[in-house]
Amino acid sequence: MTTAERGTCPRCQGPHVHHHVFGLPSPSAFLTEDGDIVDWVTIEGCVVLDDEPRFDRRCEDCRHRWNAADDAEPSG
Numbered sequence: 001m002t003t004a005e006r007g008t009c010p011r012c013q014g015p016h017v018h019h020h021v022f023g024l025p026s027p028s029a030f031l032t033e034d035g036d037i038v039d040w041v042t043i044e045g046c047v048v049l050d051d052e053p054r055f056d057r058r059c060e061d062c063r064h065r066w067n068a069a070d071d072a073e074p075s076g
């Protein structure tokens, strides 16, 4: 059972959001009932590309890329 929320694209509101997960050793939140990683998540391991911004969300509909942290509403 997947516990992570896939979310929607902030640009086109599409539901086909692809998650890139960095350095997560046990991605249990992204497992299906069969124990496989859900197909909308890519586990990036601990590889850090300093030359590129680390977008961790990508829309498969309009190719928009963004960071989930930027999408969070400030509570204050």
Ligand SMILES: [Zn+2]
Pocket (backbone or CB within 6 Å): 009, 010, 011, 012, 013, 014, 059, 060, 061, 062, 063, 064
């Ligand atoms: Zn989109």
